[in-house]
Amino acid sequence: MPKSFKEYIQLNGYAGNFNPSNSLFYSLRPKKLFPTILIGGLFTILLILYDIHSVPHQYVQYSVGISQELYKDGISKCMMINRIKPDNKFVRTNNPRFVPGTETIILKNGRILNGKGDCILGDIILKNGLIHDIGPNLNDEDAVIIDVKKKFITPGLVDMHSHVGVASWPYLFATIDANEETDPITSYVRAQDAINPNDPAIRIITSGGVTTSLVLPGSGNLMGGEGFVIKMRPVDTMSVDDMGINAHIDPEKERAWRWLKMACGENIKRVYGSVGRMPSTRLGEAWLFRKLFAEARALKQRQDDWCDAASKLGSSGQLNSYFPEELRLESLVALLRGDARLNVHCYETYDIEAIIRHSLEFNFTITALHHALDAYRITEIIKKRVNNNITIATFSDFWGAKKEAFQASTKAPKILADAHIPVALKSDHPVINAQTLMFEASKAHHYGLDEHLSLAAVTSVPAKALGLEHRIGQISKGYDADVVVWDSHPLELGATPLEVYIDGIPQFNTTIFVLGNDVSKPIPSNNINTSTPIMQKPVKPRLASSIVLKNVGKIYVDGNQIIDTTSSTQGDIGIIVKDGIVECIGINCTQPDHISSYEVIDLNGGYVLPGFTAVAPSLGLSELYREPSTTDGRVTAVSDPNNAEGIIYAIDGLKLGGKHLEVAHKAGVFVAVTAPLSSEGVLTGVSMAFETGANSVLEYDPQPIVKENVALHAQIGTQFKYSQIALIRKTLIKNLKQDNIFGRAARGEIPLVVYTHSKDEIASLIRLKIQVENNGGQLNLVILGGTEAHILAVELAKHKIPVILIPLRAIPESWTAQHALTGAPITNKTGIDILYANGVKIGIGVVVSGSERNLIWDAGWAHINSRGLISEKDSLGFISWNLEEILGLNMKDRRLMKGNMANFVAYDGNPFNMNTRVKIVAGGGKNKILIDPDQD
Template structure:
């Protein structure tokens, strides 16, 4: 009623009593209006209050109240969950399993001998023999296995994987890793794309990985929501059933969510091609802050709505006139702001890491983990400025592929750990094969990370970063029954699971006789268990002369190995004397006491000939994604009629780069590098010494025309040569023309005559078979093709034909994966297959060697060879391992023997070898000395950056 109407009514009444009541009514109306205006003005100007509102329904209002209750509800503290007696993922009918006499590495620093009972999908009981040795009571159906002191760890946890959203083999139809239509897609979910039939899931679990965080890729600033899964296939093929949160009670256990974001080069690169923001870090910073501000605004609106609603809760007839403010596209980010989501951010460089921490402080959210973060070791103090403890989820030694990965250090995990920052090692599968996650930890330990922290980096540390350390990541009563039984110490070279238990279920049905059988053992020296801090700190230095004493074994060449005849005779000393860069004596040397050079005691260590790298880009590429640091890619040759069209790698060599230095310090003293190409014909490779400074050095080049390199396969199809059949047809026409019209100058004639090898990069068995047929055809017309297969993923399928036709194989990578449709027939090895491709090739007497698939890992060649031997079921020995990376390659590529014989391990030669302080196939062994590789000086105690 309007005020004027009330006054008019008052004037029309003459009765004093009526006037009195009208006066009282007027006061009530005015007071009520003032009160309502006060509530609206001072409670929340954006939320209207109404009685029996027509603005929103009672149901909508109640929904808003329920959202407020959800916000206010105190979430369970997973760190204080009482011991669990069952696992909701337990499969009825699964038998209890008692692992007896196990060497338990529990993931949180304990190492003891004991028993573990797996029951109802959890770790039900543990006996530590150091404390007591009481038998665990079991029922008649319990499977009892005596492990005979084999190592047992928690199931490994990979907190950065794209398995299931980037499936093997790679196909466009299964590529769901990135929604790159917009730089800000926090609302998409990996859960909605995950392929539970990805063959990688079983392969990864065979390496002991039982839990993985599957996240979108790094093309977007905000890539979306991740999903944590157990790495076991479920009978329902249900993605929900694979989830770590399956069956939990949210009122008792917090149901975490996981977000993925990225900064730095990747988003810039993606959206620069689209000509839209962000094309710079400037744009990245703005978009981050803009989106965070939008979320913060919504966050405050929700809080204001709930505050207003709570003040009206006592009056059932009064409600707000607007619905609870929410927007599905902000749902995951709102979970972050409310502390219900763990944020994982892909960032590398110091300023990128600092920028995202700055954003978190400005908008008051927490960061769970910085991923990759290869620069983190340079700014530990900046990382500690964050409002919560951040885990660094990083690589052990993957580096150099782009600028932000170029200043990485192998010592990064140790530096960070020493600074009190948690370190997790992860795979970024399929960037690295998550099957070998334990190898990441082993390499980090090799470079200085404490053994217990190395184990924790793939178990308890990622569990804590994911908010799941109350149920996985350690061997503790009440935790999920996720365990791995290893054939050797998990940080030893080639360590392989014998059995993997997920939720108490054995994944590979390994016979108990194998689990109870003899352990493979491990080449871990006594120094392996020596605390890192107590080890001798050596300083890198150079010398021109040196005496190497107490050598355990010298691999001179394939015909000569020198070692003490009786290792128990202390006075028998095998030595090498190098004077002014030349080998003066080898074997039982008489050491003069007159002005002797520095003496290096190898303490039984090995000496190997300089290793040879094949298949990488050493000398031509420094930073792969920076064209100014590469030689560039040669033009595609469609009609190879002229010698002038063929490019020689020797003309583009750049010496002294970081990749070459890392290879040299690891004892890789020769590289065979071919020109870079997207086409069929790469060009002519060069064999050169990795330690050289320029081509003007004294004999830096071993062979200027090492081989003609060709690429065959789906990866090399282009607009000019669009099919594999046309690739092989081009090669056939070129070589047959060279046979029928030979010239002494033409490289193709030299190849057809066998004067220069033909190195073909290919993986598929049918393509390899076609090449064998081409070799036969060339032979039938008087030629002699010396065919080398580089890659060879499926070569084992035609091993007999390769042997009969004298075709060599350089396996690259040495542990292949089924990443291509045309190369999916891979023998993964134990515990999935009983043999590997390299074993089959060796059994058929194929000349085999190991190549380099990633230039960053050239320094790991000796480990690749050792891995092959360790897992060859006794077929290969140490001599075979050395052959795979040295003299086999010399023979395969027919390197100039005269030049090679001037350097090596013979008296009078220029020294060209690498010496270790132990067995090089033990990951604890370090390089003590590098001689040769194009340098006159000897490098002592080299340090890998």
């Protein structure tokens, strides 16, 4: 504050020179002095009060005296701002995360995919937490030597978008900390403060080869907060800080980056618009972005002004103000100064353009656009800032739950790469189980991204986007000793780590003998060519009605009839279809009359399979799951045993011709089984089975409704909040002799499909089946879900209770699924292995709508990872004839038989090979033979 009234007047510009003799006080006559003083005093007080309140913020701040100590503290902060930042371009000779006592390891005779596009046959020395050397015939007298016998070795995978630790398994109210959804602006919160180092997902994710993860806040807020990069290695201290990638580094030598998370589009509108808060529109989103960036820019300018003034005064001087700081804006100022890397969740074209527009206005850099399923449509906009080099951190084929994810294309990674835009693939764990991150790269490769870029998308590209390309993401000298030894080429279907090293420490203690021996694992023919990238030639999809398939390698008619080249000694295997009707199938079916009227297709030894059946969450009832107007609504489940009339039938809400159905159909999924959508209650309704390729329920030849009433569906578990087992028991027994849907289920005329994962709930359901049958019923019980079903495999087989597994690759995401068997290298067996070995009838269902096209790869994974236990034929049954038997679907008229309408999917190779593509989809009616279908 001013030391005197004179100083106050001068500071505020009321007079140039203050002379008391010329003032009001000296010009007053004595008799008028008192009232004048009184009036003048009041006026002066009001004036002072007015001016105090009107003094600019900067003035009040600069009018506060500070100590020399605080002045020097401000100067030190200025020095930090203006210091020369390390460029990380130095030769690393030590890993600050090295654990003393870690053994030196030599991995000999590996095929090293180094993350830079090379495949090198040689050795790797892991020493002192670093990749010490790479080359042929390496030795170290103190090393443990492991001969990997030409197995593939890659850098540890880098997942640049994960919520591991802040959305812990199992999901509990106590452990979900991903979003601080109390305000749309929470740029000041930090993931580091919420990461649970005991999240079971950490070890499971590591078993998939992931060694580094960027843990981000969720996308419920515009500015979600600060992320934290961790190594996926438990530490003895149980310290999250010690798990951090920057733990123990020398900040003078190595730059310690920060990582920010922001989001745009639907999520924020949904969270805050639904409660009447801003933003409820993209207009509001843009305003709040600009408002906060403007505030941060102003704070940055005040700091720069302070530092400029201090530099002129020097260390012996002193300013009468504190160094300007505001914790709420601190991370945003760091972004504007280039000290933080910005990751933005953004899907739509105009959302992407908006955030780029903000970056241009406020001069900050966007490191990566995450998800960005529309990015392939606007490559020039993304490259608008030539030097920005924005990375697109995206999915390979995850799409369709909401509008902003609806325009996705499986070709997107290739399109982006062809435009010289860096592409990373990430999990968004737990949206996708990060244990399967390499499978995202495999799918991207299948859809056209070349081998090197597919591997780089989960190694070197995300490492560079994180600013850590000097230490992770490559197998190079001086890099962290984070490497993965695979049981097959990592881009092959079912590829699984044998061992994962983080900072040179083996995470699963796989023995030398296991690593050194060949793994008994079937690998589909035509496997990945490691020297020549796959290049897809664009082929235009086309329709035909009459075709000849020649040079067919194998035809699966059903589980009992297989035609293949090994059984054929008399001629080629082929199929002739005329006007949509199968005329010939098998040996010598390659030369029809008037062949010129047929399109002849050489399968080059490929497979022909029956169409698949998808037990799907919403096919035919929902197009955009998050948009109520595009669904048939969510039902209120029946909770009254006397209200059979109140049960909902899915067939009444069937909607045909949507994009989800089209995509599923083009992948060979010809039949969908869908139950009414319900998020609460027990008895949810009756499912339907229908042709995915149909356009109307009134179509004929063939009739698109395979079965109107397939099964009575129920769901049990804590989330459904009823006395569930008792209700089901009472409903079935009470209606046993009634001519209604409950009675039909009790008598076994239709299946009762119950969704549950818990071993205890499954045990209670087995007991319920026995009770119903003791009362004269015949319950055809089916378990849907079944994560813990393997524990009761013997009992399930004894009582002839089939299981439809959803998901196939089990995860302990709920309290009632903690006994999930997640597979090698953590568990020797998986749930499906144990169920199969005990004779349980098995099907594989669909987890999320949009992933139906991956059913063939699910079946392949079950076959390949069983290591010879599950045959190719039986694994195909999990997605076709097994489901038909379990659900009582009569598919005789849709079988691949002479005289039937063509109903099959043909591949140009073994469908369990990631190089193989769908060549023909023949199903859904006359003149609907689609050749070279586009998989989008």
